[in-house]
Amino acid sequence: MNILQMRKEDFFEIRQNLMHFWGDRHEFFAPLHHPMFIYEFGNTAYVIKDNNEIVAYLLGFLAQTSNTAYVHMIAVKPSHQKKEYGRSLYDHFLGYAKSKGCNKIRAITLPKNIASINFHRKIGMKLLGEKNADGINVVKDYSGPGQDMIVFEKEI
Numbered sequence: 223m224n225i226l227q228m229r230k231e232d233f234f235e236i237r238q239n240l241m242h243f244w245g246d247r248h249e250f251f252a253p254l255h256h257p258m259f260i261y262e263f264g265n266t267a268y269v270i271k272d273n274n275e276i277v278a279y280l281l282g283f284l285a286q287t288s289n290t291a292y293v294h295m296i297a298v299k300p301s302h303q304k305k306e307y308g309r310s311l312y313d314h315f316l317g318y319a320k321s322k323g324c325n326k327i328r329a330i331t332l333p334k335n336i337a338s339i340n341f342h343r344k345i346g347m348k349l350l351g352e353k354n355a356d357g358i359n360v361v362k363d364y365s366g367p368g369q370d371m372i373v374f375e376k377e378i
């Protein structure tokens with residue numbers, strides 16, 4: 223498996239094919255793929271290709287308010303899941319983030335995204351906040367009044 227820096231063409235190919243990564247959630251995730259992630263944060267955007275096909279990607283950035291690396295988006299095509307692609311993308315970004323002085327990595331997800339919660343737990347991320355009615359730690363009102371989010375964090 224080879225992790226490559228994302229190119230502008232890769233970014234727009236991903237945007238055209240969000241359905242293949244996100245299934246019926248693709249419309250919800252489309253606006254989150256803002257072009258700044260390639261133009262301004264392109265040095266922390268990565269892809270994995272299989273026979274020239276993009277099968278996984280990560281969009282990240284380094285925060286300005288603390289020494290934190292932030293994973294904005296990570297996705298692996300269903301055909302390539304559970305093959306360590308997600309973990310490898312995280313590790314790759316972590317290596318870069320450490321070299322730039324970061325001491326934490328952070329990501330968020332919706333409380334209903336159980337697959338993402340399981341994956342992030344497996345790669346050693348802790349859930350901040352307090353337990354919700356389902357017994358899952360959430361940060362209350364993170365995205366606005368009544369909009370709790372799962373906030374993952376790990377020291378690196």
Ligand SMILES: CC(C)(COP(=O)(O)OP(=O)(O)OC[C@H]1O[C@@H](n2cnc3c(N)ncnc32)[C@H](O)[C@@H]1OP(=O)(O)O)[C@@H](O)C(=O)NCCC(=O)NCCS
Pocket residue numbers: 243244296297298299302303304305306307308309310330331335336337338340341342344345
């Ligand atoms: C979440 C996602 C990125 C995981 O990628 P992946 O390449 O399949 O994960 P990996 O193979 O690197 O798995 C790493 C560990 O997490 C576990 N894991 C991955 N997906 C899991 C799931 N759905 N349920 C339980 N455990 C899971 C793996 O078994 C592995 O554990 P191990 O170390 O004990 O073997 C991928 O499922 C995905 O793209 N999902 C759809 C998009 C999404 O929800 N992204 C996250 C939004 S915040």
